[in-house]
Amino acid sequence: MSVQVTRPWRVYADELSDARFSMVWNGVAMAGKFELFTDAADKVRWRLKAGNGEVIAQSQAYASKDAASKGISSVQSNAAGAAVVDLTEAAK
Structure with missing residues (x-):
């Protein structure tokens, strides 16, 4: 699974069944949500949206809704404890 993160958010997973996350950005807590959608290739x-509606992460393409839902579950269970690896210095 690949995830594109578009902003430096801290994401804290909770166990809400509607796939909401608690997010903190610059010390301000915001409710977030996951949205499932069909792309142009069907x-x-x-995508993970912040409380202000900004897309902060988007997934790879999945063949089914069930597979995409499992991807969301994986992010929910793994994001809170994920390490941040800075590869920007290694590229220089």
């Missing part, structure tokens, strides 16, 4: 993707 594949299913998810």
Whole structure:
């Protein structure tokens, strides 16, 4: 699974069944949500939106809604404890 993160957010997963996350950005807590959608190639993707509606992460294309939902579950269970690896210095 690949995830594109578009902003430096801290994401804290909770166990809400509607796939909401608690997010903190610059010390301000914001409710977030996952959205499932079908792309132009008729594949299913998810995106994570902040409380202000900004897309902060988007998934790869999945063949089914079930597979995309499992991708969301994986992010929910793994994001809170994920390490941040800075590869920007290694590229220089």
